[in-house]
Amino acid sequence: MYIERILRVTTSALALATVQPVYAQSGQVAGSQGSQNFPSSSPDEQVQEGGGDIIVTALRRKGTVQSTPLSISAMTGDSLAAMGATQLQDYFRQVPNLNVAQGVLGQNRVSVRGIGGIGEATTGLYFGEVPVTGPSGTVGDPGNNAPDLNLYDIERVEVIRGPQGTLYGGSSMAGTLRIIFNRPKLSKFEAGMEGQYATTQGGSDSYFAKAMVNVPVVDGVLGVRMSGYYEQRAGYIDNIRLGRKNINDMTAQGIRLLIGFEPGPDTNVTGTFIYQRSDADDAQGWFPSVGDLKTNTPVILPFNNRFKLYNLTGTHDFGGVTLTVSGAIYRYDVLRTLDFTPSVTAISYSPAACQGYYAQATPCSDAQYAAYNSYGLSQTPALGYQPGYLRTQTAEARLASDGDGWLQWTAGLFYERRRDYIDSHVTKAASDGSAPDPLQDISYRFIANRLRQLAGFAEVSVKPVEALTLTGGLRYYDYEKTTAGQALLGSVLTSSIVSPYTERTAKSNGWLVKLNASYEFSPRFMAYANAAQGFRPGGANNIPSLQGDLVTYAPDSLWNYEVGVKSRWFGDVLTANAALFQIDWQNIQVAARTSDGLFTFLANAGGARIRGAELELSAEPIKGLNLTAAVGYVRGKLTSDQVIASFQNASAGGKKGDPLGMAPWSVSASASYDWELTPELDGIVRADLTYSGKGRNGFNPADPYFTTQGDFATLNIRTGVQNKRLGAYLFVQNVGNVNGVASRVSTFGSTNMSFSIPPRTVGINVRLNY
Template sequence: MKKNLLFKFSKVGVMILVLLFSSQILMAQTGTIKGIVTDDGGTSLPGANILITGTETGTVTNNSGTFTLDNVPAGEQTLEVSFLGYVSQTRKVTVVDGKTIDLVFELVETDLSLGEIVVTASKRSERIQDVPQSISAISGRQLEQIGATDIRDYINTIPGVKLESPNPIENTVSIRGIAPVSGWASTIGYYVDEAPVTEFGLNPAISSFDMERIEVLRGPQGTLYGEGSMAGTIKMITNKPNVNKPEFRIDPELSSTTNGGLNYNINGMANIPLVKNKLAVRATGFYQNDDGYINNVGIGVDNVNNYQTFGGRVGLRYLATEKLFFTASAIYSGSKIGGEFTANNDLEQSTSVRENLNDDYSIYNLSAFYDFKFADLTVTGSYYHHKKDQTVDLGFIIPTVDYLFGLVGEGPFDGVWTDNEEDYNVFTAEARLVSSNESRFKWTTGVFYKNYDMTGQDIGDSDPAISQETIDVLLDAMGLGGMGIEGLFVNEYSRKVQQMALFGELSYDITPKLNILGGIRLFNEKRDFTSLSNGIFPVLQTGMPPTEVEDKGDATVLNPKFVLTYKPGKSVITYLSASKGFRSGGQNLFAFMFEGAPTSYDPESLWNYELGVKSAFAKGKVIANAAFFYNSWTDMQMITRSLASLNVVENVGKAHTTGVDAEISWLPLKGLSFVVGGNYTIAKTDVEIKLPAGFDEETGEELFDVVEKGADLPFVPEYGFNVAGQYRFPVSKYSFLSARADYNYTGKSITALVDPDENPAYSTINLRVGFERKWLEAYIFVDNLLDDRIRQAFWYEDPELGTIYAMGRPRTIGFGIRTKF
């Protein structure tokens, strides 16, 4: 009996040992699956879901679109890859013990749901619907669908955003009614990838060809983007080199403009993997030649505002390991403009000289990214160089020049102008660490540095030219000889600014539905401004001999941010936020000319209070987003003293803007989509403001205009909206037809705080019809169908021609081809 019992126990023991040994063998039979997920254009898709079907094993792609699945059981497995807005893919693979499989998934956009663009507004990759702030994003494909070539074509489709463009180089953008009144710094941030290229009134019309997307962030971005992002930020995200496959594109286009002539442009792209899955280069080139549509009756030149631009972009990406990659890029653009895009309703202007503008900019960037698993490290450095050479007409002073130089037998004069040259050199660097999205705690921290160096000069000239000898004769006759006065008008100036900042954000998921976020940015800047004023006219106007002045200043600013987010449902989020933004102060170099004037002015700031909701319905076929906001704008920089071209700026203004911006997208059926966006904005002064109004001719006393509390802010339309509809349908197995219509409306506004005129409302209707077959797409289009006058902004009053506006392009009809290989 004992033997039998012992024998039975022995058999059980042996079986247990065999089972244990077998399980160890089976457990050891595992492998690894690695891969990358991109769209069909090669752009990585962070946040894509990876799942081994029939199991709970899965992961999501990181910021570079890559993923790793360890300890996958050996044998045949089926992977499913999905991402909202794209067709899911499944693939069977055979996992071999101890081996690693490398996979590439290319997902194709689907028309069955509204593709939610992944954005990096918060310095981490997130679906736009999950980010608790007011953001609009336009994908590269959408830019093609609306026919956009640069900022002038797409910016007015964004709710709450307005463009003033006297020419394609000098673009001023306002967001929610916030735009610079005076000072030197911009109120919006403008980025190309990691490189800030922000300039007050000089945001260049960067080509939107081969863009991954454009993000417009409404409201202050003071914690993550810092100085200059007081009203919001525009980010242009370029397509990066695709290490997986070669790509080629060539896109020619030809069009004709009413009151003008032929326009043509051609874009090209080549993407070449140098080492498959490791190293690739991507190069783009563009050339655009637009005929003018404005006649200059003063100098007798028709279609004076012709525009030519050319350039390209080269990018290099190296995937050193699955966790480490480097990206380098260089962008160059050169532009030539024959005259300002300003005219009356008859598309006429009058100057005494042709206002040519030559503009060149280049942007260089080197970035490194490393995935620590718990956080992503990004280190980036950029260099931005911008050079502008512009002729500025001064024909309005010809009577004065005729009189003065007529005293010494010179004249009459046909033209007077200044040659304005400006050169910008900006170096920026940033290092930031962004935590993964897997913890209830999420954080971002970083350091930022900027070195800004601008030099410029204005040199007066005339036709016929005036020699220094003639100027000396006139000066001697007036008793001003021997003062070292040279030329008609000379001004040399510079701005040197160094900025440093520490920033961070921390968020915590209190519950799966409730999140709280706090952020802060500590900013310091040092400024050094100089100016040298010379010439007979500055001396006569101000009574000041040739003078070189310099002044330095500094500022330290603390920017906080608070956000409370609540998710009542899986596809709905609501948020309440308070955030602060600011723009730089400056120096009043000629304050000594005015009694009691300050030598500098402080940064101005804006607090934004916002309540927003983002929602998706009907399986993603309807997306509705809205944000209610109140902006408190304090320490506004305004000109309080003025003498000829010498001004004093002080922090005396206070105002607010309040309103709502909203966007709704709807896909009622496959291929058919509608988008409606709009904004309503009220912008008022909160205090009484005194502005300079010249001097009393008898007493010499300074005169001032008083702006009452509650006055409307200039150039802020009360409302605007856009409506777009598109239908794309198959006509054969590989062929599609598409039709699209866009309607944009910008309401009326006033032109000034003092004695304002009305800036009229304007609207445009754009139509496009296209045919697609495999690698070829052809389209025809009509922009500004009704040939409305696009009066973007009041510019000045001409005594003979009437009101002059910054004027958009009349009706333009054309066709184009897109090819992809």
């Protein structure tokens, strides 16, 4: 509570520092989206002269989008603000072949080029220098819990498509998403704020307040940058059974503190502290069988998470070689709740469960069945109550060459230690559907995970001739992952039995390879070819009564083969980047279910081949008019049956030749135009259009857990005025009021839980800078 009070006071105090805002230069975003306003870092940090190409560090050394021989998109913080993006769900559709499967609060599964699924993350997520992941939960699925920070006061987002295993490690088998924060400026005072209010059709209102201040403490030597935010997101889902409206509203509040220290011209040290708290009072999903944006769950399902990160990063330039050392500790606390009522109800009517209840070999008598049925129903409504936490330590040290000579190289070491824990209670809910205090447990177990990972990596680029660059990369990895647990209270109503403490360990080591060649036909046209390997760790299941040979599962891996071009045309008026790729994915980690359908576990089954393309266009045909378009296409199919050895109840159930479930198309386009209204006042209008193709979860439509989502288009528009003192904008999101289903989940007794984009939302946004 103390931190929350600090957040509110800090945000209000920072807002007072914006009495005399000034307008900052605007420019074109290269390699990605539209126009930008109120830049959050200096122009020499964001763009190069003569073309607005964004500087990126995707190769662990400074380059640009157009000079990096990879399929990469970059968006500045100003570009994200211009489209009204404050979290992952607000901008990922602008990036070709990037997908974020929406779930309950704190549950986001990030995938690139159709590579995604249960288990460890397939797309690496970095906050600055720190790789972050979520807790494993009861299923060993940290990839479904990607932390989602508010995107205020950031320098840029980089999305690197294709495996980045050599430089970024095991969880970057499909690509890497990097969020880079604005660093403290040591010789310049800055302050700013942003406020917004909006109303959502059929739902509640939403608003946020954000503020930032940058203070040089010792000119040129020591500086502090602090930002704070509070956001209330609208709810628009109603629970018709409990008579609760707009149950999916949520709040997020946070603070970010960066301290910059430069004791000399060649040394820089940055300390970072991040705190974010997110809370949702109830379920985020709805059921089509009940009605659009309606649910009838008999329980209240709150979700919340707390994220804290401490990072210290230092760099030193030895003259031609830069050393970077980074160490971080982060903590992620979560509370997840689930509706167990359908499961407990179904088991209450099961004759086989009745036998188990009385521990007898013969069927229950009528009297026994009636007594058992009455007991089972008396435990409803039932609630899954699952508090958990994650504690992680990471460290990395690397050396990288400077300049642009004939030889460029990067080499480093990486260490990670991760520990997470979750309590899994199934409790009878209180009379109003909430979690009782104290809990009235029907069953209880806990699961704990430990992971230790070591790696060494290197990439070397040589230029045998001026226009040709050849790159080779290697990474050696060694990990050990242990899963432990114990069931302390069992119940036939949850198909669980009391069991002793057990733990199992999975370990592996090996090499990852990357090969890349690029050729600059001219300063404005480059072609490249890339072959890269990716993997993600295996692990162990801790599921009641799971047969022994299915407890552990192995890593899965892939090869990505890619060709692409980076180009500029008509005197830099048009930028066009494109890529074609093929991915061969082996030993895929898949979700399977126990024979009673109550528990999900991980196993290895089958392989797949994915082919696709990406195209990004941006143009400024006349002064003030910026146009962008992006298209992603991906099509995959199984190259072998998804059959789990000795177990035929795999939920995937795919056969060789079956298509994978990813949405084949993602399309986006934007247009923005700004013009001078008066000598001191500019006008601006912007439109963003996105289309998400139809995707599906599973292979066989006859599977009771098979679902589909996607196949919708949305339009956002924004208009306003801005000058050297402020900006004020009106906006409409989801102009067509489309009920776009971003993702769906089916579980035992819960069919087609749907997560949608918000209905039409109209609002006003105001920004100030000083």
